[in-house]
Amino acid sequence: MTQTLLxxxxxxxxxxxxxxxxxxxxxxxxxxxxxxxFLAQANRYSDMPIAVADYLRITRGTVSQTLSLLERRGLIRKEADPRHGKWIHLSLTAAGEAVLTTSWMHRLEQALAASSADTQAFRDDLAGVLSCLQALNDHRAFGQCRQCAHFLKEDAAYRCGLTGDVLASEQTARICREWIGEKPPAAIPGGSE
Incomplete structure (x- = not known):
């Protein structure tokens, strides 16, 4: 095992x-x-039970039981989508947000801030490793909306090029299950490979 893998x-x-x-x-x-x-980071295309299952790679049954428990405990709420009758959107309650306020993520962020690492280069390197692992294992990528190939900025508004929906600014900073990386550059006609 290499030092990096360790x-x-x-x-x-x-x-x-x-x-x-x-x-x-x-x-x-x-x-x-x-x-x-996950729900704290999910946009409106990803705050649904199926996206939770895809993101965590768990069964729909496990998701259903988990969501029921979290709802009973008052940590999440379920709301029907006004445009799509069968879709259910999930969101954190104040109690759910409170659970995350002192979570491991904040301690890890503190450790990253205290390190002398170039955070942008580190983030880019980790993103590359993650991308490779997801591709090797045929996993859905999930990524930040505004870094998606479908993301469109039109004047002072944002739009999803896949769905055509207008996006609220705060949604563009969240993760999306429909995310795809930048489109590869088109091949140059007559160019060598």
Whole structure:
């Protein structure tokens, strides 16, 4: 095992431990905390049960049970989509947001800020590794709306090129299940490969 792989393995194990500890401190399981974390970042195309299943790579049955528990505990709310009758949107309640305020993510952000690493280069490197792993394992990518190939800026407004929907500014900073990376450059006619 290379030093880089060892460091990534240790970091993953530590994050898992922090998630377990945070979840237990609230009487939750790690999957419950992962769902809350996802919903805190999800845009309107991703705040649905199917997107939770896709993002966490868990069964729809597990998602259904998890969402029911989180709703009973007052940590999330379910709302019907006004345009699509069968769609259910999920959002955090104030209590759900409170669970995340002191979570492992904030401690990790503090550690990153305290390190001397070039955060932009580190983020780019991690994004590259993540992208490769997702492609190798045929996983849906999920990414920030405004960094998607479908994202369109028109005058002072934003639009999804896939759905044609107008996007609120705050939605463009959230993650989306329909995200795709930049489109590859077109091949040059007559060029060599």
């Amino acid at each position: 460091l990534l393995e240790r970091l993953a194990a530590l994050i898992q431990q922090l998630v377990r500890e945070d979840a237990a401190s609230h009487g939750l399981l790690p999957v419950h905390l992962q769902v809350l974390s």
